[in-house]
Amino acid sequence: MFRKKHVSDRLYDFLSGTLQEGERAAIENHLARCQKCSAERRRVEKVIQALDAHQHELPALPEGYWDGYWKAVEARIKTSRPRSGGLEKLLEILRGGETEGLLSPKFAYGLLGFALGTVVTLGILSPYLNKKPQPEVTQPTTGQVETQPAATESPTLSSVTQEISQPLLRFFQKAKAFLIAVKNTDESKETTTDLISEQETSKKLAAECRNLKRLPLDPREQQLLSELDIVLVQLSKVKNERDSLKLDLVKEGIERNNLLMRIRVHELAHEVRLLQATQAESNKSDSF
Amino acid sequence: MAQTDDQVLVEQVCQGNLNAFRVLVERYQRYAYQIAYRILRSHHDAEDASQEAFVRIYQSIQNFRGEAKFSTYLYRTVVNLSLNALRRRGRENRSENPGRDGEQEDRKEFAENPNIELIDVGDHLHRAIGRLSQKQQAVLVLRYYEGLSTREVSEILRCSEGTVKQQLHRAMMKLQKFLHYMRD
Numbered sequence: 372m373f374r375k376k377h378v379s380d381r382l383y384d385f386l387s388g389t390l391q392e393g394e395r396a397a398i399e400n401h402l403a404r405c406q407k408c409s410a411e412r413r414r415v416e417k418v419i420q421a422l423d424a425h426q427h428e429l430p431a432l433p434e435g436y437w438d439g440y441w442k443a444v445e446a447r448i449k450t451s452r453p454r455s456g457g458l459e460k461l462l463e464i465l466r467g468g469e470t471e472g473l474l475s476p477k478f479a480y481g482l483l484g485f486a487l488g489t490v491v492t493l494g495i496l497s498p499y500l501n502k503k504p505q506p507e508v509t510q511p512t513t514g515q516v517e518t519q520p521a522a523t524e525s526p527t528l529s530s531v532t533q534e535i536s537q538p539l540l541r542f543f544q545k546a547k548a549f550l551i552a553v554k555n556t557d558e559s560k561e562t563t564t565d566l567i568s569e570q571e572t573s574k575k576l577a578a579e580c581r582n583l584k585r586l587p588l589d590p591r592e593q594q595l596l597s598e599l600d601i602v603l604v605q606l607s608k609v610k611n612e613r614d615s616l617k618l619d620l621v622k623e624g625i626e627r628n629n630l631l632m633r634i635r636v637h638e639l640a641h642e643v644r645l646l647q648a649t650q651a652e653s654n655k656s657d658s659f
Numbered sequence: 660m661a662q663t664d665d666q667v668l669v670e671q672v673c674q675g676n677l678n679a680f681r682v683l684v685e686r687y688q689r690y691a692y693q694i695a696y697r698i699l700r701s702h703h704d705a706e707d708a709s710q711e712a713f714v715r716i717y718q719s720i721q722n723f724r725g726e727a728k729f730s731t732y733l734y735r736t737v738v739n740l741s742l743n744a745l746r747r748r749g750r751e752n753r754s755e756n757p758g759r760d761g762e763q764e765d766r767k768e769f770a771e772n773p774n775i776e777l778i779d780v781g782d783h784l785h786r787a788i789g790r791l792s793q794k795q796q797a798v799l800v801l802r803y804y805e806g807l808s809t810r811e812v813s814e815i816l817r818c819s820e821g822t823v824k825q826q827l828h829r830a831m832m833k834l835q836k837f838l839h840y841m842r843d
Contacts (some may be wrong), residue, residue, distance in 0.1 A: 415831045419831075440685075451681050
């Protein structure tokens with residue numbers, strides 16, 4: 372029976388002759404019936420031919436080079452410091468040094484992003500965290516003690532919540548879900564319909580992003596929205612399933628700029644703001 | 660005489676035998692250098708990354724519990740150090756040449772020079788390899804140039820075999836796009 376599953380990822384193994392006979396026959400059978408995979412096979416073949424024809428030769432090393440190699444390693448062993456501990460290692464990684472072993476570069480940048488995000492979040496929230504909503508006691512006018520909400524504080528918190536935090540939170544949730552979906556896209560299995568719907572979503576999100584940028588936001592939030600706007604516009608321009616290079620570049624951009632982690636940090640900040648606002652509201656109603 | 664098994668040598672190194680480490684270095688020095696050179700394309704940087712890999716391994720040999728082969732551990736360290744060097748180089752290049760777009764420059768060169776024979780295709784091909792993502796470069800070097808199996812590459816890069824196949828295919832498709840515009 373004709374199997375619809377494409378064999379793109381196995382073409383190199385197929386062409387380099389490293390597959391078992393059964394798998395090889397199955398791929399041959401698929402290639403005979405699938406135009407897409409057959410075309411990809413020709414492309415991979417072309418690349419292998421080019422790589423074979425232009426092998427990057429290793430440099431000619433001076434005679435006796437390998438005899439002296441051990442001496443150089445030995446000298447480095449004797450002069451180098453013993454391996455650094457956890458904190459030093461982390462600092463080394465954050466400086467752009469070694470990433471082998473426990474911490475991968477992604478993890479280290481993620482950690483750095485998280486630390487910066489926490490600082491940003493605390494900075495944004497500090498005015499609210501330090502101020503507890505206190506009812507203001509006014510002079511009784513009708514013989515009874517009246518408590519009124521603080522005139523300057525409550526409206527500020529309420530407007531922040533309603534006009535900024537809620538729409539931003541909604542946008543961040545949608546953008547995060549969309550970017551995760553894009554990151555997990557496998558263009559070899561993607562259909563044109565999926566891409567059209569992705570294009571539509573990215574256009575809508577980009578428009579929403581531009582509207583949000585008009586709000587009075589923290590500069591770091593403005594920066595994040597600007598970067599998201601660029602990514603979304605780029606995604607809306609991915610025309611078809613063959614445009615994998617552009618899609619790959621966008622995916623790399625998402626990863627390199629740590630967009631998902633940064634979205635999550637800002638999302639958290641707004642979640643905390645909303646929580647604070649709800650608590651403030653309930654405190655007010657308690658005081659009545 | 661049969662070669663002493665890597666694992667036996669590692670145990671001897673753990674007991675402080677530097678000569679055993681020398682045997683390991685001499686056994687793998689060419690491979691380590693070759694992998695680093697394929698990624699970094701510079702003798703000086705490849706020498707530095709491969710030697711540093713041996714130093715790091717010697718210093719942390721106690722942590723090597725023999726779950727993987729010594730060669731896998733070594734190649735992983737070489738690849739990671741080479742990719743770090745590549746990243747550092749990229750950052751330096753970006754700060755020295757902000758806004759430089761290598762791909763556009765290549766396209767311009769091809770457009771201005773209709774006689775394809777006069778262009779060093781090999782050099783352009785290797786520049787195109789340099790523009791692959793780091794993971795794709797590592798997979799291409801280990802799988803195509805070093806001829807390691809998909810399983811070995813997945814162990815070195817600590818990812819699934821499916822990821823290795825996918826990254827290699829994506830690398831091939833990106834290089835094909837490059838070859839395609841070269842022939843337009």
